[in-house]
Amino acid sequence: MAEEKKTLLLTRDLKKHFNVGRGLELKAVDGVNFSIKEGETLGLVGESGCGKSTVGRTIIGLYEATDGEVIFDGMNIGALDKEEKKNFTRNAQMIFQDPYASLNPRMTVTDIVGEGIDIHGLYEGKERQKRIYDLLEIVGLSREHANRYPHEFSGGQRQRIGIARALAIEPKFIVCDEPISALDVSIQAQVVNLLEDLQDELGLTYLFIAHDLSMVKHISDRIAVMYLGAIVEMADSHDLYKEPLHPYTKALLSAVPIPDPDIEKSRQRIMLEGDVPSPINPPPGCKFQGRCKYVKSICKEMAPELEEEGENHFVACHMVK
Amino acid sequence: MAEVKSEPIGELELTQDMFKKVKKDEKAYDKIVRPSLTYWADAWRRLKENKLAIISLIILIIVVAMAFIGPLMRPWSYDDQDFSVINKAPDSKHWFGTDDLGRDLFVRAWDGARISLFVALVSTVINVTIGIIYGGISGFVGGKTDMIMMRIIEIIYSIPTLLWVILLMVVLGQGLGTIIIAISITGWGGMARLVRGQVLQLKQMEFVLAAQTLGADTSRIIWKHLIPNTMGPIIINLTFQVPGAIFTEAMLSYIGLGIPEPTASWGTLAQKGTKMLLIHPYQLFYPALLISITMLAFNILGDGLRDSLDPRLRQ
Numbered sequence: 001m002a003e004e005k006k007t008l009l010l011t012r013d014l015k016k017h018f019n020v021g022r023g024l025e026l027k028a029v030d031g032v033n034f035s036i037k038e039g040e041t042l043g044l045v046g047e048s049g050c051g052k053s054t055v056g057r058t059i060i061g062l063y064e065a066t067d068g069e070v071i072f073d074g075m076n077i078g079a080l081d082k083e084e085k086k087n088f089t090r091n092a093q094m095i096f097q098d099p100y101a102s103l104n105p106r107m108t109v110t111d112i113v114g115e116g117i118d119i120h121g122l123y124e125g126k127e128r129q130k131r132i133y134d135l136l137e138i139v140g141l142s143r144e145h146a147n148r149y150p151h152e153f154s155g156g157q158r159q160r161i162g163i164a165r166a167l168a169i170e171p172k173f174i175v176c177d178e179p180i181s182a183l184d185v186s187i188q189a190q191v192v193n194l195l196e197d198l199q200d201e202l203g204l205t206y207l208f209i210a211h212d213l214s215m216v217k218h219i220s221d222r223i224a225v226m227y228l229g230a231i232v233e234m235a236d237s238h239d240l241y242k243e244p245l246h247p248y249t250k251a252l253l254s255a256v257p258i259p260d261p262d263i264e265k266s267r268q269r270i271m272l273e274g275d276v277p278s279p280i281n282p283p284p285g286c287k288f289q290g291r292c293k294y295v296k297s298i299c300k301e302m303a304p305e306l307e308e309e310g311e312n313h314f315v316a317c318h319m320v321k
Numbered sequence: 322m323a324e325v326k327s328e329p330i331g332e333l334e335l336t337q338d339m340f341k342k343v344k345k346d347e348k349a350y351d352k353i354v355r356p357s358l359t360y361w362a363d364a365w366r367r368l369k370e371n372k373l374a375i376i377s378l379i380i381l382i383i384v385v386a387m388a389f390i391g392p393l394m395r396p397w398s399y400d401d402q403d404f405s406v407i408n409k410a411p412d413s414k415h416w417f418g419t420d421d422l423g424r425d426l427f428v429r430a431w432d433g434a435r436i437s438l439f440v441a442l443v444s445t446v447i448n449v450t451i452g453i454i455y456g457g458i459s460g461f462v463g464g465k466t467d468m469i470m471m472r473i474i475e476i477i478y479s480i481p482t483l484l485w486v487i488l489l490m491v492v493l494g495q496g497l498g499t500i501i502i503a504i505s506i507t508g509w510g511g512m513a514r515l516v517r518g519q520v521l522q523l524k525q526m527e528f529v530l531a532a533q534t535l536g537a538d539t540s541r542i543i544w545k546h547l548i549p550n551t552m553g554p555i556i557i558n559l560t561f562q563v564p565g566a567i568f569t570e571a572m573l574s575y576i577g578l579g580i581p582e583p584t585a586s587w588g589t590l591a592q593k594g595t596k597m598l599l600i601h602p603y604q605l606f607y608p609a610l611l612i613s614i615t616m617l618a619f620n621i622l623g624d625g626l627r628d629s630l631d632p633r634l635r636q
Contacts, residue, residue, distance in 0.1 A: 060534055094534045149360070
């Protein structure tokens with residue numbers, strides 16, 4: 001990196017606990033720290049239920065954080081008044097996972113894409129229509145699609161409509177909440193390439209949530225690995241793939257298939273024992289202790305902090321020292 | 322270009338000039354050929370294919386039209402008495418016969434249709450209005466509010482309709498208004514529960530979250546996203562509520578808790594007809610037939626609508 005870029009988003013000890021009744025709390029996100037620089041893509045990976053979508057939704061303001069703060073462009077988004085909040089929604093948008101559930105079946109494409117324009121009163125009449133046509137063309141659809149309903153489109157086309165909707169109000173930052181996991185592989189590449197092109201053209205910043213490691217590696221500058229509501233490792237994507245430090249990251253990476261039959265044959269998979277513990281009552285100490293083969297007594301007593309172990313390489317493990 | 326040898330395949334000989342190079346048109350992949358249909362146009366298209374439902378719809382239109390035209394087709398009004406023609410069987414003058422007070426039953430049957438349909442319509446409109454508002458608030462706000470609001474419905478439901486009617490009769494006296502209120506008091510709960518369930522489900526959908534992310538306020542989310550998506554189930558429920566109300570009115574009138582004389586409704590006509598069943602069976606036959614046909618038509622239409630509006634058939 002030639003010059004130091006500005007930090008756009010920063011989370012400080014972000015926590016989101018859900019009340020699940022009978023006084024129990026589900027700790028979906030339990031102390032997450034990371035930052036994203038302007039124009040950068042941070043990939044957030046982890047298995048189902050580790051809290052990655054909750055992180056995305058809390059950042060965007062769909063959930064109220066239980067504790068900790070999210071700083072966006074110098075503003076604490078937990079303490080915004082109505083006007084600032086509206087301003088924030090203009091700058092931070094989201095692309096959703098399920099292209100079948102994320103578009104209102106009763107609205108035409110024009111109204112779906114134009115919703116943000118209407119809410120923020122950006123354009124009216126002919127200009128609004130032109131802007132919507134432009135947006136459709138930017139995401140690779142055509143203006144003939146404008147008066148159609150979502151059910152007439154394929155999954156990939158629907159996801160493009162979702163992207164156009166997010167772009168309509170010219171945000172700086174977009175949370176991509178598993179935008180490709182509901183699509184088939186050939187369409188995944190199209191959508192990822194579209195997202196990359198848009199980033200280059202419009203200077204967007206992404207938080208890219210996914211569970212497909214190879215796709216995340218392709219799009220991300222840096223990657224954070226989450227396990228049970230906390231980040232266990234965070235590094236530049238090359239470093240993370242070349243030398244993963246945390247035993248969980250190693251296991252995850254060993255599960256990625258290699259597109260070369262000879263190497264693939266000799267690929268050693270690290271199989272993890274047991275299941276992810278319940279986030280309602282996680283074990284004290286390191287959250288990964290029950291499945292880790294390097295576990296020592298210190299792991300059961302103290303939760304490891306995320307510490308820098310190499311240049312820009314952070315890991316939360318007592319055994320990596 | 323390499324020379325392409327033409328080889329005979331069966332009878333057909335393929336030569337190079339039968340083929341033409343087509344330019345790859347990326348945009349063409351994304352062309353949608355099917356004509357664009359709105360939700361309602363699509364539902365109507367599917368309903369039209371259901372013959373039984375369309376016949377029911379026509380029958381209902383005829384019944385409603387006759388409720389207005391029927392009484393005008395004969396020279397008598399519903400309470401005109403002619404003592405020279407008491408308990409007369411149907412003939413060319415009195416099409417449905419006359420009752421024990423010499424009133425023309427054709428006129429009374431269609432006049433009764435108007436009263437019955439009026440009761441059904443008004444109580445259904447009240448039920449739907451209260452149901453949508455109550456269920457919508459309950460589902461949207463959720464949490465404790467939802468819990469309390471649903472318990473209130475259960476309490477109201479735990480008191481039988483008949484008891485409500487008797488209690489209301491004591492306070493308000495017998496009449497059209499009392500019946501409408503009685504049906505409405507016990508009828509809106511079902512609609513409220515339906516709407517609540519729909520709203521609870523919809524507000525978690527990603528398109529609602531997307532609207533929130535875009536900064537949409539509550540009223541926009543309710544009117545643009547939630548209500549339009551609950552309309553299908555609401556309309557289906559409506560087609561079952563109307564016959565329910567007709568039947569409740571008939572039932573109450575039949576046991577003598579309904580609309581007082583001389584006003585006619587299908588229930589009161591049926592009740593008077595029962596007394597004469599052994600000597601003049603036609604007096605029960607016509608109101609019973611009308612009630613049955615109308616109920617059947619509403620139910621078949623409701624079924625047809627359910628099939629054509631079913632969200633699972635359309636993604």
